[in-house]
Amino acid sequence: MLTTVCVLSALARRFPRPWARNLSTRDDASPSSTTPNEDKFKFDPHLWSTSTSFNADEVDKFRAMAQSWWDPQGPCQPLHSMNTLRVSLVRQGLLQTGLIPEDQAQTGRDLTGLRILDVGCGGGLLSEPLARLGATVTGLDAAEENIRIAQEHAHQDEAIRERLTYEACTAEDFCQRNPEVQFDAVVASEVIEHVDQQPLFVHTCSQLVRERGSLFFTTLNRTQESYLAGIVAAEYVLRLLPRGTHDWQKFVQPEELEGWLNAAGCRTRSVQGMVYMPVFNTWHWIPVNRVNYALHAVKEPALTSFID
Amino acid sequence: MFAPKLAGRVPRGRVGGLRCLATHAHYDIVIAGGGLVGCAMAAACQSSPVLQSKSVLVLENGPDRPYHLPEDYGNRVIALNNSTRDLFQHIHVWAPLTASRMKTVHGMHVWEATPESLLTFQSDQPDRGHFYILENDLVVHTLSQKIRQSPGHVRVVFDSGLKSGQYNQARGQMDLALSDGRSVSTSLLIGADGVNSTVRKSMTRQQYLSRNYHQFGVVGLLSLAEPIPNNMAWQKFLPGGPVALLPLSETRSSLVWTLPSHQAQNMLKSPPAVVLAALQEALRPYPVVSDPFPRFSQLSQLAGFPLGLGHASRYCAPGQVLIGDAAHRVHPLAGQGVNLGFGDVRALVRALETSVLNGERFATYRSLLAYETDRQRYNVPMMLGIDFLQKIYGSQNPVVAAARNFGLGVVQAHPSVQKLLASFAN
Ligand SMILES: Cc1cc2nc3c(=O)[nH]c(=O)nc-3n(C[C@H](O)[C@H](O)[C@H](O)COP(=O)(O)OP(=O)(O)OC[C@H]3O[C@@H](n4cnc5c(N)ncnc54)[C@H](O)[C@@H]3O)c2cc1C
Numbered sequence: 001m002l003t004t005v006c007v008l009s010a011l012a013r014r015f016p017r018p019w020a021r022n023l024s025t026r027d028d029a030s031p032s033s034t035t036p037n038e039d040k041f042k043f044d045p046h047l048w049s050t051s052t053s054f055n056a057d058e059v060d061k062f063r064a065m066a067q068s069w070w071d072p073q074g075p076c077q078p079l080h081s082m083n084t085l086r087v088s089l090v091r092q093g094l095l096q097t098g099l100i101p102e103d104q105a106q107t108g109r110d111l112t113g114l115r116i117l118d119v120g121c122g123g124g125l126l127s128e129p130l131a132r133l134g135a136t137v138t139g140l141d142a143a144e145e146n147i148r149i150a151q152e153h154a155h156q157d158e159a160i161r162e163r164l165t166y167e168a169c170t171a172e173d174f175c176q177r178n179p180e181v182q183f184d185a186v187v188a189s190e191v192i193e194h195v196d197q198q199p200l201f202v203h204t205c206s207q208l209v210r211e212r213g214s215l216f217f218t219t220l221n222r223t224q225e226s227y228l229a230g231i232v233a234a235e236y237v238l239r240l241l242p243r244g245t246h247d248w249q250k251f252v253q254p255e256e257l258e259g260w261l262n263a264a265g266c267r268t269r270s271v272q273g274m275v276y277m278p279v280f281n282t283w284h285w286i287p288v289n290r291v292n293y294a295l296h297a298v299k300e301p302a303l304t305s306f307i308d
Numbered sequence: 309m310f311a312p313k314l315a316g317r318v319p320r321g322r323v324g325g326l327r328c329l330a331t332h333a334h335y336d337i338v339i340a341g342g343g344l345v346g347c348a349m350a351a352a353c354q355s356s357p358v359l360q361s362k363s364v365l366v367l368e369n370g371p372d373r374p375y376h377l378p379e380d381y382g383n384r385v386i387a388l389n390n391s392t393r394d395l396f397q398h399i400h401v402w403a404p405l406t407a408s409r410m411k412t413v414h415g416m417h418v419w420e421a422t423p424e425s426l427l428t429f430q431s432d433q434p435d436r437g438h439f440y441i442l443e444n445d446l447v448v449h450t451l452s453q454k455i456r457q458s459p460g461h462v463r464v465v466f467d468s469g470l471k472s473g474q475y476n477q478a479r480g481q482m483d484l485a486l487s488d489g490r491s492v493s494t495s496l497l498i499g500a501d502g503v504n505s506t507v508r509k510s511m512t513r514q515q516y517l518s519r520n521y522h523q524f525g526v527v528g529l530l531s532l533a534e535p536i537p538n539n540m541a542w543q544k545f546l547p548g549g550p551v552a553l554l555p556l557s558e559t560r561s562s563l564v565w566t567l568p569s570h571q572a573q574n575m576l577k578s579p580p581a582v583v584l585a586a587l588q589e590a591l592r593p594y595p596v597v598s599d600p601f602p603r604f605s606q607l608s609q610l611a612g613f614p615l616g617l618g619h620a621s622r623y624c625a626p627g628q629v630l631i632g633d634a635a636h637r638v639h640p641l642a643g644q645g646v647n648l649g650f651g652d653v654r655a656l657v658r659a660l661e662t663s664v665l666n667g668e669r670f671a672t673y674r675s676l677l678a679y680e681t682d683r684q685r686y687n688v689p690m691m692l693g694i695d696f697l698q699k700i701y702g703s704q705n706p707v708v709a710a711a712r713n714f715g716l717g718v719v720q721a722h723p724s725v726q727k728l729l730a731s732f733a734n
Contacts, residue, residue: 072674087667108358108664129667157669 053201054170058194059142061245062122066145069123070153075241078276078283079125079190085274085283086189086218086294087129090116093214093269093296099184111135117183117208119171120191124150124164130187131160138183144168171204182210189218192257193250199260206264211301215266218274218294222251225290238278257295266297335365336670338484338494340470340507342368344386344444345632345649346500347451348395352653354460355399358661362670364462365494366455367486369469369501375449377408383527383609384444385554385562387413387541387643390436392650401454408446411556412437416541419595426595439541439643441554441562470506473497475627480669482627496671497628498656500649505634508620515621518637521698523549524572524612525640526565528580531606535559540599543641546590549698550641553602561602563587564640572612580607615639617695623652623683624676631656636687639698648687655682 068074091110094100100110112134118127121139123146131137131154141147147168154164167174186209188201195201205215220226227248234240258268273289276282337353339346350366353359388396396402415430415438431438455462469487476483482497499507508514532538535558542553549566556562565587567575575583584607594601618637623630632649656679663675 083668084662084666088665091665106357106665108361108661110665132667132669133665 052170052172053195053197053204054142054172055194055196058247061242062141062143062146062194065242066123066143066149069125069146069149076123076125077281078240078278079122081281082189082218082274082276082283083126083129085285086126086187086216087133089218089272089294089296090130090185090187090214090216091133093216094185096269097212097214097298099212099214109134114184117186119186119188119205119208120194121150121166122146124153124166126187126189127164127166128154128157128160131163134163136163137165139164139166140169140171140174141166142168142170171201171208175204175207181208183208183213184210185214185216187216189216191219192217192252193219193246195250198250198252198256199263202257202260203264206261206266206299209266209299211299213299215261215297215299216294217257217297218292219257220246220251220292221290222248222253223290226251226292229291240278254289254293254295258297261295261297265302266299268295268297270294270296333365333492334363334481335492335494336362337364337496337498338470338482338492339364339366339498339500341499341501341505341632341634342366342370342448342452342464342466343500343502343632344448344451344646345653346498347448347455348399348650348653349498349500349631349656350462350464351399351401351451351454351458352395352657354455354458354462356657356661358664359657360460362461364460365492366462366464367468367470368464368466369487370466372464372466375445377446381409381529381556381560381562382443382445383529383562383611385441385527385556386444386447386646387554388440388442388447388650389643389647390433390439391654392647393436393440395650395654399454401450404450404453405442405447408450409443411441411554412539413439413441413541413555414539416543417595417597417599418543418545420545422593426597428597441541441556470497470501473507473510473628475625477626480627495627496660496676499628499630499634500632502633503616503618503637505630507628508630508634511620511622511625511628511630513622513625516618517621518618519616519695521615521617521639522569523566523615523639524569525615526563526567526572526575526583526610526612528563528565528583528610529556529608530561530563530584530602530604531608532559532561533603533605536600536602538602542591542595542601544591551587551590552641552643555602561604563607566615566639566641569614576610576612580610583607583610617691617698619688619691623680624673626673626676627671629656629676629679635683636691638691638694641697642690642694644690644694648690651686652683655679658682 065075069076072080094111094114095105099114104110104112110133111130114135116130116135116137118130118137118139121127121141124139127137127139127150139150141150147166150166154161186205188205192198192201209215220230230251231246231248235243235245254271261268271289272294273286274292274294275284275286276292277284339349346366350364353362353364393402396405415428417426417428419426429438452464455464471485471487473482473484481493481495483491483493484497485491497507499505501507508516530553538555538558538561541555544551548568548571551565554562554564575586584604587607588604616637617639620630620635623635631652633645635652636648638645638648659675659679659682660671663672664670668675
């Protein structure tokens with residue numbers, strides 16, 4: 001273990017070390033401090049020049065990967081195996097918040113009757129399992145190629161295709177076009193680290209979820225460890241992912257995410273660390289969230305109901 | 309087709325209202341083999357909240373024999389361990405078995421040539437037995453009754469076996485040909501078809517390691533001269549192999565005697581009284597313990613089975629998986645045989661449930677591999693241990709025989725050997 005760390009740090013010297021830079025020079029309003037501060041996180045739409053979190057370069061990266069989404073031996077292998085954690089995260093989360101009736105839990109039809117939005121669905125790697133558990137799933141992705149792949153793949157399984165809808169658009173577009181639509185849960189897995197204007201993105205996600213509904217995020221923390229594991233190891237040493245898949249600057253600290261969620265009226269229920277074992281291609285929950293982590297938040301009922 | 313067959317006889321496969329099996333039907337699961345392990349698998353699917361909704365077809369080569377608990381015990385018995393008890397409780401067959409005919413065994417005395425070499429193993433849980441002795445047929449019957457009575461989607465067809473199976477890559481399913489000419493397809497073919505498994509033989513890249521021990525297991529029913537509590541099992545390690553006396557009731561015990569093939573064959577030709585005399589001679593000197601040693605007055609229902617070791621290098625391939633004797637065959641000396649198979653059932657159910665709860669397509673190769681890893685990690689060391697014991701005790705090699713008889717004997721000398729024996733059926 002120690003040797004691995006030493007090797008990784010030696011290798012890391014050959015790479016730019018962005019954490020050495022002053023974090024406060026980051027180009028957006030995200031704070032460098034780790035304590036959530038209501039004011040700092042308050043979302044003010046007027047502050048934003050463009051009202052989209054869409055980043056064309058990032059979308060292109062995934063467009064290039066489109067063909068390999070469903071190749072179990074391909075670059076998306078870790079995303080396939082991550083389902084063991086993120087599907088249970090959604091199942092457990094919705095059970096704990098009372099959206100899944102007790103007698104429906106642990107039956108394999110756990111999500112029956114629930115509507116879930118999968119933001120940044122890619123080839124549908126997570127949308128399909130959620131639909132297979134009974135949910136009606138809408139998958140969004142900015143890259144049309146991904147949506148085409150997702151649709152084609154869903155078509156192969158008649159058991160779920162009725163419950164799957166895919167749309168090539170951003171969360172913001174979708175929200176604008178469907179102002180009335182609210183989901184029981186919004187999932188953004190391995191997405192937020194690829195979008196611009198992350199607070200806007202979180203705000204949009206919160207608008208798309210109903211009161212007492214859940215938001216699930218999985219992403220990478222912005223730490224030295226995540227630079228080593230997520231970029232140096234994953235993209236250069238082990239070559240699990242194509243180089244340039246991730247931009248460390250865009251990684252999100254859980255406190256930041258929690259702050260944006262608070263500002264959007266959502267309370268964080270849990271933050272759990274996750275770790276990937278490359279040789280075994282398995283994921284595990286761990287008590288530290290320095291690299292990969294999952295966050296579950298619940299949208300609080302509007303305050304007006306209390307004032308009344 | 310099934311229909312012409314129906315004309316002359318009562319429909320066989322009728323569980324779940326099955327009258328007729330459509331040609332080209334599709335099932336989520338097809339279980340080849342309705343023996344102990346295949347029936348337990350079907351019952352476990354019914355009891356699982358996750359797998360309950362899956363359609364299951366059980367194919368059994370043999371006929372659907374009516375079963376009535378015979379007045380006296382049969383000669384084929386199995387020793388079930390506490391893990392199997394847990395499984396049976398979970399699938400609700402333990403209570404009917406307890407109510408029927410079952411012997412709870414408190415422990416086992418093991419000895420060798422000298423009475424001083426005695427070792428005793430006992431249950432470490434006061435409310436539980438060390439293991440439980442049941443008749444094969446009674447267990448199969450109770451399991452198949454359970455399958456028939458439960459609501460669900462399990463169908464059993466008798467007199468119809470699996471002829472061949474082929475994985476259809478394009479459709480991600482197994483296409484099966486049955487011995488009566490019909491064909492069905494399935495997402496998962498479970499091979500519970502015993503030592504000569506058709507499923508195993510149809511797997512590509514499969515290597516079956518097998519060894520003939522040139523030994524027979526001679527089984528029979530022993531009557532006691534006078535009733536005793538008979539709560540302990542007895543096992544003596546003889547130069548030719550171990551002999552086990554498994555209690556059935558206050559007046560009956562079951563004999564499982566491992567013998568070199570030629571000796572066993574001679575014995576099977578001899579009158580039972582002669583065999584009984586030979587047995588009594590072989591058991592001497594009787595161990596001196598507080599538990600009364602059973603004195604036998606009669607031996608009946610003698611039968612013999614060739615013994616061997618077998619292990620499949622792969623327990624799974626895309627769309628198919630092996631459980632029970634189809635995957636592994638062990639020497640009965642440690643009473644593990646069918647318990648390993650029931651352990652497979654638990655592990656396979658667990659792997660399939662996990663995969664369903666993760667929203668995966670049913671029975672992905674990945675989930676089958678998880679089962680394989682899980683089980684081989686347990687079964688392989690167990691099999692090697694049993695094989696090692698068999699080698700020491702079954703060997704005619706004079707050097708090994710001399711080593712065996714030296715001092716207190718191997719059982720006493722080797723902590724690992726003791727550990728294995730302590731786990732008899734556990
Ligand atoms: C002498 C002896 C003593 C033993 N003592 C013990 C003991 O004390 N404790 C213990 O745990 N184990 C013992 N065993 C082992 C135990 O009997 C087996 O492990 C157990 O029977 C395995 O069950 P199974 O269901 O896997 O296979 P089997 O019982 O062999 O069942 C296989 C079934 O599949 C059917 N079949 C076969 N081919 C096909 C096909 N192509 N299509 C459809 N159906 C098919 C067969 O008709 C059969 O019903 C002993 C074995 C022997 C020989």
